[in-house]
Amino acid sequence: MDNCSVLIIDDEEINTLQLEHALEDVGKIITSNNSSEAIQLIEKIKPDILVLDLEMPKVSGFDILEVIQQKPTLAHVRTVVITSHSDPAIEEKALSLGAIDFISKPLNLRLCRIRIENHIKIRTQEKILQQTQAELFAEKEQLRVTIDSIADAVISTDNNANIVYMNPVAQRLTGWSQTAAKGRHIEEVMKLCDATTKIPSINPLSVALKENRPVAMALNTQLTSKQGIEHRVEDSAAPIFDSNHNQCGAVMVFQDVNEALAMSRQMTYLSHYDQLTSLPNRVLLHDRLTQGITRAAFNDTKLSLMLLDLDKFKFINDALGHDVGDEIIAHIGHSLDRFACNNITVARVGGDEFALVVPHSANSLSLEPLINQVFNVIGKPFRSGGEQHILSASLGISVYPDDASSAEEMLRHADSAMYKAKNESANSYFYFSDDLQVEMNRRLEVGIKLRKALDENDLDVHYQPKYDVNTDTLIGVESLVRLKDGQGGFISPVHFIEYAEETGLIFRLGEQVLEKSCIAAKNWLDKGLPIKVAVNISAKQFTDTKLVDTVAEILERTQLPSRYLELEVTESALIENFDYTVSQLKLISGMGVSIALDDFGTGYSSLSYLRLFPLDVLKIDQSFVRDMLNDEQALNIVTTIIELAHSLKLQIVAEGIETLEQKDRLQELGCQIGQGYLLSKPLDIDKANKLIQSSMVEGILCP
Structure with a gap:
């Protein structure tokens, strides 16, 4: 109160x-x-x-x-x-x-x-x-709002299957308003049938009332609304019990699955087909390969997998942009799709890789006509991005059951053969072979050893001395990276450098070699042995936006004055991304680091970029030095390079000096600096230390 x-x-x-x-x-x-x-x-x-x-x-x-x-x-x-x-x-x-x-x-x-x-x-x-009435009303209203708000359709009936309530979703799907449907039998409002056969279906709510248990809607059920609109529906019905556990009605909950089915079909398509070309993707390719192998095994026939990769597509993609790259891929996909007949599957594996699965008889392996047709289609000129393009490809072939017994093995072997073809000329193709497998196993082993060496910072750096050929004075060294083979020897750089560039490990490798070289040069400097160290920078490293920062950070970290560091670059590195490379080299040169052009004469040998790039040194490729005494053309090239370097006020270095006659001839031509086995082989750090120290003692070290 x-x-x-x-x-x-x-x-x-x-x-x-x-x-x-x-x-x-x-x-x-x-x-x-x-x-x-x-x-x-x-x-x-x-x-x-x-x-x-x-x-x-x-x-x-x-x-x-x-x-x-x-x-x-x-x-x-x-x-x-x-x-x-x-x-x-x-x-x-x-x-x-x-x-x-x-x-x-x-x-x-x-x-x-x-x-x-x-x-x-x-x-x-x-x-x-x-208060009680208000609470009951609020609870009832909350229940009504909840049922009206859910995405599923809800219909409740009395014990005779006559409709008592329909939420808005149920009204929309059936086409009946609650007022019009109330009191009508559920079978009158919900017209159900099999979506395929159109045979009428029994409403699960009627079954739930009759059998006093929850009942799921039959699969593939279709609801036809009062206005004739068809919906694929699914879910279930269940009886309703009062507080005394007596059956007093039933409730049905169902949903429109048209969108879900369409989404499922779309997802199935997306999971099996490439969006850009509409060709089967790698997932569907694997399935087709598996089925093809099964049929070939049953019919005692053969199955070939042709895996092709566009040549230099990355260069086009980077130079012209991804939009043009996508247009090219779509064009190639459309062009190759014409071969998708006679049980041949054409697929896009990913990136710029495509595949053809070709069944043929046990005695016939005449793929050459098809290969030539593929190369002709790819090589047909077409315009994109306002320019005309002529493409080529590299192709690898694996054959079941000759050299593979599963889809995975066929893909792996075709990829190995394609990799081999990419090292040859444009439009080359190779069949998989045991020799190729040996080569790929060796490549895999090299990759494992390289990754381990990088993870453990265990790369060896050897140093090949450079001498003044007139005074035999030691004036510097070139860093040469070495990878241990685990048996006391070393793996040829030809093998692991190429692998590093293809896998992106070249960035880590280059940074570690640069740091080790700077540490060695700083140690020599601290001992009073001022030796400039030259470090090779690959073309791939120039794609790294952090190259300039990396050089600056390593010089700062090792405290090596920049005048004791020289970076050697190849002509291909200069040309591949001209404007960007010029800007990077100018920044590096601005630090006081000298720039040497390696292997000059073997590439473009353009005089224009000699003027535009901040170069300090020209290096004559060892192939010219090796042949100049016996080949007049090689001698003329060496003479021209030396005269060019003098006119541009650049230092000139000859590589690969192996005989005294070569040294004397270079000296006569005016070459100042040389390196090669005649002067010294590459030395490990301990031997390099001894050589440099003895050179200082003997007075043949240039300060």
Whole structure:
């Protein structure tokens, strides 16, 4: 009762004081003796119980009752009137205006308290009931909103399968409004059939009611709406039980799976076909290979896998952009798709790699006509990105059962043969062979050893001295990386450098060699042995945007003055990405590092880039040095290079000096610096230290 408020309005203060005292512990008591402000006070407080004197000047109790009756917000107020009259007409009027009880004057305070307490009890029960109803309504509304909001369709019925409720999704899918469907049998509203045969299906809700158990919707079920729209649907129905576990109806939950089926078909397509070319992808290729092998084994026939890779596609992609690259790939895919007949599968394996799966008889292996047709199609000129392109490819072939017994093995062997073809001229092809497998195994072994050496920082760096051929003075060394073979020897750089460039390991390799070389040069400098060290930088390393930062960081880390470092670059590195390479070399040269052009004369030998690049040294390739005494053309090339270097004020270094006659001839031609086995073989760090120290002692080290 403490939660109930009681407002007493009486113009006689003695009455309000007496009532307030009598009712002080039955609830919150508020009193007023001003009838003019009664309405405002009632609206403000909204009391549970109003004790109202009927006979008041200015505004009577009847006037107040009339106002209260007209205000819905005050409908809950239980009004008890105070009157000194016993006239039935007055009581009738008060009751008609909403009063519910009377208190007579003079006041019997005990009787007043009992009456007010009873009304407070009633009002308290009303509040409890209202709160309970509000909670039930809120719970029901929440349930309705929840069911209406879910993405699935929901239909509930009574025990006779007549519809009681449908949520908006169910109304949309069936084409029936809830008002129109209510009371109708579920079979009338939901027209179900088999999506393939169109044979009508029994509604699972009817079965759930009959068998008193949950029932799943049949597979491949189709719902036809009232308007004739077809939906593929699935899910289930279940009986509903009351609190006594008696069946009182059923509920059906189902969903439209048209989009899901379309998405499934799309996902299946995407997982098996290449988006750019619409050709089968690697996944479907593997499946076709597996099926082809099974058929070939059963029919005692053969199956060939032709794996091809476009030549120099990366260069085109990088130079012209990926949009043009994608256009080229799409063009090649469309061109190759013409071969997809007679059980031949054409697929895009990934990147710029394509594959053809070709079945043929056991005695026939005439793939050459098809290979030539493939090369002709790929080599046909076409325009893209505003330019004409003529492409070539490298092709590797693996044959079941001659050299492979599974799809994985065929892919691996064809890839090995293709790798071999890429090292040959354009439009080359190779069949897989045992010799090729040996070569690939060796390549794999080299890769394992190289990765291990890089992870453990265990690469060896040897140093080949460079001498002034006029004074035999040691003036510097060239760093040459060596990879241990695990048996006390070394693997040829020809093998592991190429592998490093193809796999991207060249960046780690180049950084480690540069750091080891700078550490060695710094150690010699600290011992008073100022030796410049030359380090080779491959064309691949110039694609690394961090090359300049790497050189700067290593010089900083090793504390080697930049004048004791020389970087040797090849002509191919200069030409491959001309503008970018120029900017990188200028930044490196700006640090004080000298730049040497290695193997000059074997590549483009363009005079224009000799002027544009910040070069300090030209190196004559050893092939010219080796042949110059017996080949007049080689001698002329050497002579020209030396004269060119002098005119450009560049140092000139001859590589590969192996005989005294070669040295003498170079000296006569004006070559200042040489290196080669005649002067010294590449030395490990210990032997290099001894040579440099002895050269200083003998006074043949150029400071």
